[in-house]
Amino acid sequence: MTTRRTTLRTTLGFAALALFAATSAQAQNKLDEITKTKKVRIAIPTDYAPYGFVGTDLKPQGLDIDMANYVAGKLGATLELVPVVSANRVPYLQTQKADIVISTLGKTPEREQVVDFTHSYSPFFQAVFAPKAMNIKSYADLDGKSISVTRGAMADTELAKQISPKVEVRRFEDHVGTVSAFVSGQVQTIATSAAEGGVIMQQNPKLNMEYKLLLKESPNYMGVNKGEVALKNRLNEIILEAKKNGEIDKLSNKWLGRAAGDLPL
Numbered sequence: 030m031t032t033r034r035t036t037l038r039t040t041l042g043f044a045a046l047a048l049f050a051a052t053s054a055q056a057q058n059k060l061d062e063i064t065k066t067k068k069v070r071i072a073i074p075t076d077y078a079p080y081g082f083v084g085t086d087l088k089p090q091g092l093d094i095d096m097a098n099y100v101a102g103k104l105g106a107t108l109e110l111v112p113v114v115s116a117n118r119v120p121y122l123q124t125q126k127a128d129i130v131i132s133t134l135g136k137t138p139e140r141e142q143v144v145d146f147t148h149s150y151s152p153f154f155q156a157v158f159a160p161k162a163m164n165i166k167s168y169a170d171l172d173g174k175s176i177s178v179t180r181g182a183m184a185d186t187e188l189a190k191q192i193s194p195k196v197e198v199r200r201f202e203d204h205v206g207t208v209s210a211f212v213s214g215q216v217q218t219i220a221t222s223a224a225e226g227g228v229i230m231q232q233n234p235k236l237n238m239e240y241k242l243l244l245k246e247s248p249n250y251m252g253v254n255k256g257e258v259a260l261k262n263r264l265n266e267i268i269l270e271a272k273k274n275g276e277i278d279k280l281s282n283k284w285l286g287r288a289a290g291d292l293p294l
Contacts, residue, residue, distance in 0.1 A: 059128055059253070060260040069106040071097040072113040072127035079227030079284040080133045080151075080249075092151055092284040093131045093249075099276060100131065100251075103267045119144055122254050129264070130252040133224075145255055147264045149248035149292040150271070151281060155184040157242040158211075158226045158286070159218040165241040171196045171218065177210040178220040179203060187244035188220045212236065220244060223285045230286050240287035248292050 063069045073093050074081030081091040089110055101108035111127045118134060121127040122144065133153060136146050157176065159165055165174075172195035178185045180200040188198070199216055201207045204225060211219035212233055218241070219229070230238055251268070253260050271277045272292070281289040 059257045060263055063104055063106050063128060067106045069101050069104055070109045070111050070128045072111045072118055072121050072130040072132050073097050074132045075112045076114060077133060077224060079231060080224060092280050095280050096150060097131045100267055133249050134252050135247060136250050143255055144252040145257060145261045147251040147261055148268045148294045149250050150268050150277060151249045152246060152289050153249050154223045154246045155187055155244035156226060156240050157218055157220050158238050159241050161237050161239045168192055168242060174218055175199060175216040176218040176220055177201060177207045177216040179207045184220040184244055227285050
């Protein structure tokens with residue numbers, strides 16, 4: 030019985046090693062595969078405007094989609110967009126349903142155990158937005174003005190750290206109320222995420238609103254499977270080039286209303 034158990038353990042051990050080796054080899058050869066097939070599958074959001082959403086033409090659009098197209102072009106590959114939601118972005122990488130994730134992916138210690146992150150490629154931030162005609166250069170300029178914010182949201186917490194009692198803060202129980210108050214003119218300014226601010230700008234161009242003050246920065250990164258060193262390095266080259274030639278700032282201005290600024294590597 031002992032001999033049989035030992036043999037079984039040895040067999041299972043070799044099988045596990047073989048699977049690990051095959052998975053590692055597959056992961057490390059992903060860039061070669063993309064180069065040879067001239068095809069790349071990039072996971073993108075379609076439910077999180079302005080980073081990714083379905084347009085009136087029923088096609089995905091947004092900052093992450095534009096970036097995916099840019100990356101595919103630099104890789105010399107035909108792009109296959111793979112729609113994902115927050116919960117399945119990483120699983121799609123692990124199950125080989127996507128080669129790269131470009132989907133508002135933040136870097137966390139937990140994710141770093143299974144994903145290799147590139148340099149950051151776009152900002153994700155909480156900010157104060159207001160009409161362009163309104164002169165707001167610092168938090169002191171908010172004194173005497175009204176602002177809407179969602180109660181308990183990150184924007185609410187960060188705003189409270191910056192403003193004086195002279196600011197009229199109107200807190201709402203949900204984002205719908207916060208946005209509605211600003212769009213309808215009940216308040217002069219709004220504190221919210223870059224994503225929500227971008228949507229308001231696109232859906233309400235007559236407001237002529239823009240980014241005014243930064244509350245908190247939390248950039249987005251591209252993700253590849255653990256061990257895909259060559260692919261990660263190539264993506265980093267593409268990102269650095271895009272920062273240098275202005276493409277990243279161009280996309281950020283287009284979709285978020287402000288330049289990307291100094292994103293971390």
